[in-house]
Amino acid sequence: MARALTAPTGWALGAIGFHRPELEHSTRNAASCRVAAKRGYLLEGTKRSAAVHDDGRHDMHLHAPT
Template sequence: MQDSRPVEHVELNTPELLLRPWREEDAADVLAALRDPETAQWNPSAPGLDLAGARAWTRARADWSAGTHASFAVTDPATGVLTGSVSLHRIHGDEGSIGYWTVPSARGRGVATAAVRLVTGWAFGSLGLHRIELCHAVANVASCRVADRAGYPWEGTLRESHRYGDGRRHDEHLHARLATDE
Protein backbone atom coordinates (compact mmCIF):
# COMPACT_ATOMS: atom_id res chain seq x y z
CA MET A 1 0.00 0.00 0.00
CA GLN A 2 1.23 3.50 -0.81
CA ASP A 3 1.55 5.96 2.06
CA SER A 4 -1.29 8.50 2.43
CA ARG A 5 -3.57 6.85 -0.12
CA PRO A 6 -7.20 6.88 1.07
CA VAL A 7 -8.61 3.54 2.12
CA GLU A 8 -11.93 2.87 0.40
CA HIS A 9 -14.88 1.90 2.60
CA VAL A 10 -15.74 -1.78 2.44
CA GLU A 11 -17.99 -4.16 4.30
CA LEU A 12 -16.63 -7.54 5.35
CA ASN A 13 -18.81 -10.40 6.39
CA THR A 14 -19.16 -13.98 7.49
CA PRO A 15 -22.46 -15.74 8.23
CA GLU A 16 -22.05 -14.63 11.89
CA LEU A 17 -20.62 -11.10 11.50
CA LEU A 18 -20.97 -7.98 9.42
CA LEU A 19 -18.12 -5.50 9.66
CA ARG A 20 -19.06 -2.12 8.26
CA PRO A 21 -17.82 1.46 8.50
CA TRP A 22 -19.06 3.39 11.52
CA ARG A 23 -22.17 5.57 11.22
CA GLU A 24 -23.13 8.56 13.33
CA GLU A 25 -26.31 6.72 14.38
CA ASP A 26 -24.05 4.17 16.16
CA ALA A 27 -23.17 6.83 18.75
CA ALA A 28 -25.57 5.71 21.51
CA ASP A 29 -24.35 2.10 21.26
CA VAL A 30 -20.73 3.27 21.23
CA LEU A 31 -21.34 5.39 24.32
CA ALA A 32 -22.81 2.41 26.17
CA ALA A 33 -19.92 0.17 25.10
CA LEU A 34 -17.20 2.65 26.07
CA ARG A 35 -18.81 3.13 29.48
CA ASP A 36 -18.52 -0.60 30.22
CA PRO A 37 -15.80 -0.84 32.91
CA GLU A 38 -13.79 -3.55 31.13
CA THR A 39 -13.92 -1.78 27.78
CA ALA A 40 -13.02 1.53 29.43
CA GLN A 41 -10.04 -0.07 31.21
CA TRP A 42 -8.44 -1.56 28.09
CA ASN A 43 -9.71 0.96 25.50
CA PRO A 44 -9.71 4.33 27.24
CA SER A 45 -11.65 7.12 25.57
CA ALA A 46 -11.85 10.77 26.45
CA PRO A 47 -12.88 11.36 30.08
CA GLY A 48 -16.50 12.41 30.46
CA LEU A 49 -17.51 11.01 27.07
CA ASP A 50 -21.10 11.99 26.27
CA LEU A 51 -23.39 11.45 23.28
CA ALA A 52 -21.87 14.37 21.35
CA GLY A 53 -18.41 12.92 22.01
CA ALA A 54 -19.56 9.47 20.88
CA ARG A 55 -20.84 11.04 17.64
CA ALA A 56 -17.43 12.64 17.11
CA TRP A 57 -15.82 9.25 17.87
CA THR A 58 -17.92 7.54 15.16
CA ARG A 59 -17.28 10.33 12.63
CA ALA A 60 -13.52 10.10 13.17
CA ARG A 61 -13.52 6.35 12.74
CA ALA A 62 -15.72 6.56 9.64
CA ASP A 63 -13.24 8.90 7.91
CA TRP A 64 -10.70 6.65 6.21
CA SER A 65 -9.52 9.36 3.80
CA ALA A 66 -6.05 9.81 5.36
CA GLY A 67 -5.20 6.20 4.54
CA THR A 68 -3.89 5.62 8.06
CA HIS A 69 -6.78 3.56 9.44
CA ALA A 70 -9.86 1.53 8.64
CA SER A 71 -12.29 1.15 11.54
CA PHE A 72 -15.27 -1.17 11.53
CA ALA A 73 -18.41 -1.56 13.58
CA VAL A 74 -18.79 -5.29 14.25
CA THR A 75 -22.47 -6.18 14.03
CA ASP A 76 -24.83 -9.13 13.95
CA PRO A 77 -25.80 -9.47 10.25
CA ALA A 78 -29.36 -10.57 11.05
CA THR A 79 -30.23 -7.89 13.60
CA GLY A 80 -27.71 -5.11 12.99
CA VAL A 81 -26.94 -5.07 16.74
CA LEU A 82 -23.46 -3.75 17.59
CA THR A 83 -21.25 -6.49 19.04
CA GLY A 84 -17.88 -4.76 18.91
CA SER A 85 -15.23 -2.81 17.10
CA VAL A 86 -12.12 -3.71 15.13
CA SER A 87 -9.69 -1.18 13.72
CA LEU A 88 -6.68 -1.43 11.50
CA HIS A 89 -4.66 1.64 12.47
CA ARG A 90 -1.17 3.12 12.19
CA ILE A 91 -1.14 2.03 8.54
CA HIS A 92 2.17 3.13 7.11
CA GLY A 93 3.75 1.60 4.03
CA ASP A 94 3.10 -2.12 4.22
CA GLU A 95 2.63 -2.26 8.01
CA GLY A 96 -0.19 -1.58 10.43
CA SER A 97 -1.63 -2.38 13.85
CA ILE A 98 -4.95 -3.90 14.86
CA GLY A 99 -7.15 -3.31 17.89
CA TYR A 100 -10.60 -4.44 18.99
CA TRP A 101 -13.22 -4.58 21.72
CA THR A 102 -16.53 -6.35 22.22
CA VAL A 103 -19.67 -5.42 24.08
CA PRO A 104 -20.25 -7.49 27.26
CA SER A 105 -23.01 -9.63 25.70
CA ALA A 106 -20.68 -10.70 22.86
CA ARG A 107 -17.73 -11.78 25.01
CA GLY A 108 -16.72 -15.41 25.04
CA ARG A 109 -18.43 -16.11 21.70
CA GLY A 110 -15.42 -15.72 19.38
CA VAL A 111 -16.61 -12.38 17.98
CA ALA A 112 -13.28 -10.56 18.45
CA THR A 113 -11.26 -13.48 17.06
CA ALA A 114 -13.46 -13.75 13.97
CA ALA A 115 -13.39 -9.98 13.40
CA VAL A 116 -9.59 -9.81 13.76
CA ARG A 117 -9.15 -12.71 11.32
CA LEU A 118 -11.50 -11.10 8.80
CA VAL A 119 -9.78 -7.70 8.87
CA THR A 120 -6.34 -9.33 8.82
CA GLY A 121 -7.17 -11.29 5.67
CA TRP A 122 -8.57 -8.16 4.01
CA ALA A 123 -5.53 -6.07 5.00
CA PHE A 124 -3.08 -8.60 3.58
CA GLY A 125 -5.11 -9.30 0.43
CA SER A 126 -6.66 -5.95 -0.49
CA LEU A 127 -4.33 -3.41 1.10
CA GLY A 128 -1.12 -5.32 0.45
CA LEU A 129 0.13 -5.09 4.02
CA HIS A 130 3.02 -7.35 5.01
CA ARG A 131 3.06 -7.02 8.83
CA ILE A 132 0.30 -6.28 11.33
CA GLU A 133 1.05 -5.81 15.01
CA LEU A 134 -1.36 -6.44 17.87
CA CYS A 135 -0.56 -5.11 21.35
CA HIS A 136 -2.53 -5.64 24.55
CA ALA A 137 -1.89 -5.13 28.24
CA VAL A 138 -0.28 -8.19 29.81
CA ALA A 139 -3.09 -8.18 32.39
CA ASN A 140 -5.73 -8.41 29.63
CA VAL A 141 -5.72 -12.20 29.37
CA ALA A 142 -8.81 -12.29 27.11
CA SER A 143 -7.00 -10.18 24.50
CA CYS A 144 -4.05 -12.55 24.61
CA ARG A 145 -6.41 -15.43 23.81
CA VAL A 146 -7.85 -13.45 20.88
CA ALA A 147 -4.36 -12.78 19.52
CA ASP A 148 -3.39 -16.45 19.79
CA ARG A 149 -6.64 -17.72 18.24
CA ALA A 150 -6.42 -15.17 15.41
CA GLY A 151 -2.95 -16.48 14.49
CA TYR A 152 -0.84 -13.66 15.93
CA PRO A 153 2.29 -15.19 17.52
CA TRP A 154 3.67 -13.57 20.67
CA GLU A 155 6.92 -11.69 19.97
CA GLY A 156 7.75 -10.13 23.32
CA THR A 157 6.84 -7.77 26.13
CA LEU A 158 6.92 -4.00 25.81
CA ARG A 159 7.67 -2.55 29.24
CA GLU A 160 5.25 0.14 30.50
CA SER A 161 4.44 0.98 26.88
CA HIS A 162 0.88 2.29 27.10
CA ARG A 163 -1.26 4.24 29.56
CA TYR A 164 -4.63 2.50 30.03
CA GLY A 165 -7.95 3.53 31.54
CA ASP A 166 -6.71 3.39 35.13
CA GLY A 167 -4.16 6.09 34.25
CA ARG A 168 -1.20 3.75 34.82
CA ARG A 169 1.35 2.58 32.30
CA HIS A 170 1.09 -1.16 31.69
CA ASP A 171 3.43 -3.68 30.16
CA GLU A 172 2.08 -4.98 26.86
CA HIS A 173 2.46 -8.15 24.90
CA LEU A 174 3.43 -7.64 21.27
CA HIS A 175 1.98 -10.13 18.80
CA ALA A 176 2.31 -9.88 15.01
CA ARG A 177 1.27 -11.58 11.80
CA LEU A 178 3.03 -11.50 8.49
CA ALA A 179 1.37 -11.90 5.12
CA THR A 180 3.58 -14.96 4.67
CA ASP A 181 2.31 -16.67 7.85
CA GLU A 182 -0.09 -19.53 7.36
Protein backbone atom coordinates in the same frame (compact mmCIF):
# COMPACT_ATOMS: atom_id res chain seq x y z
CA MET B 1 -14.19 -11.91 19.08
CA ALA B 2 -11.65 -14.20 17.46
CA ARG B 3 -13.70 -14.31 14.24
CA ALA B 4 -13.84 -10.52 14.19
CA LEU B 5 -10.05 -10.46 13.83
CA THR B 6 -10.11 -12.59 10.67
CA ALA B 7 -11.57 -9.98 8.30
CA PRO B 8 -9.24 -7.06 9.13
CA THR B 9 -6.21 -9.36 9.01
CA GLY B 10 -7.19 -10.62 5.55
CA TRP B 11 -7.90 -7.07 4.40
CA ALA B 12 -4.58 -5.76 5.70
CA LEU B 13 -2.54 -8.56 4.15
CA GLY B 14 -4.50 -8.90 0.89
CA ALA B 15 -6.27 -5.75 -0.23
CA ILE B 16 -3.93 -3.23 1.36
CA GLY B 17 -0.73 -5.24 1.01
CA PHE B 18 0.62 -4.73 4.51
CA HIS B 19 3.70 -6.83 5.04
CA ARG B 20 3.25 -7.43 8.75
CA PRO B 21 0.21 -6.27 10.73
CA GLU B 22 0.71 -6.16 14.48
CA LEU B 23 -1.65 -6.42 17.43
CA GLU B 24 -0.95 -5.03 20.90
CA HIS B 25 -2.85 -5.45 24.15
CA SER B 26 -2.19 -4.92 27.83
CA THR B 27 -0.45 -7.80 29.55
CA ARG B 28 -3.28 -7.55 32.10
CA ASN B 29 -5.78 -8.67 29.45
CA ALA B 30 -5.48 -12.45 29.20
CA ALA B 31 -8.61 -12.73 27.03
CA SER B 32 -7.04 -10.59 24.30
CA CYS B 33 -3.95 -12.79 24.39
CA ARG B 34 -6.12 -15.88 23.83
CA VAL B 35 -7.97 -14.21 20.92
CA ALA B 36 -4.71 -13.26 19.24
CA ALA B 37 -3.30 -16.78 19.61
CA LYS B 38 -6.52 -18.37 18.33
CA ARG B 39 -6.22 -16.31 15.13
CA GLY B 40 -2.58 -17.18 14.53
CA TYR B 41 -0.99 -14.06 15.98
CA LEU B 42 2.16 -15.20 17.76
CA LEU B 43 3.33 -13.47 20.91
CA GLU B 44 6.61 -11.83 19.96
CA GLY B 45 7.44 -9.91 23.09
CA THR B 46 6.53 -7.41 25.78
CA LYS B 47 6.85 -3.66 25.42
CA ARG B 48 7.49 -2.28 28.91
CA SER B 49 5.32 0.67 30.04
CA ALA B 50 4.25 1.21 26.43
CA ALA B 51 0.71 2.47 27.05
CA VAL B 52 -1.05 4.73 29.50
CA HIS B 53 -4.52 3.63 30.59
CA ASP B 54 -6.86 5.20 33.14
CA ASP B 55 -5.22 3.16 35.90
CA GLY B 56 -1.64 4.01 34.92
CA ARG B 57 1.07 2.61 32.67
CA HIS B 58 0.71 -0.87 31.22
CA ASP B 59 3.16 -3.30 29.69
CA MET B 60 1.91 -4.36 26.26
CA HIS B 61 2.15 -7.70 24.49
CA LEU B 62 3.10 -7.51 20.81
CA HIS B 63 1.64 -10.14 18.47
CA ALA B 64 2.01 -10.65 14.71
CA PRO B 65 0.40 -13.22 12.38
CA THR B 66 2.33 -16.26 11.25
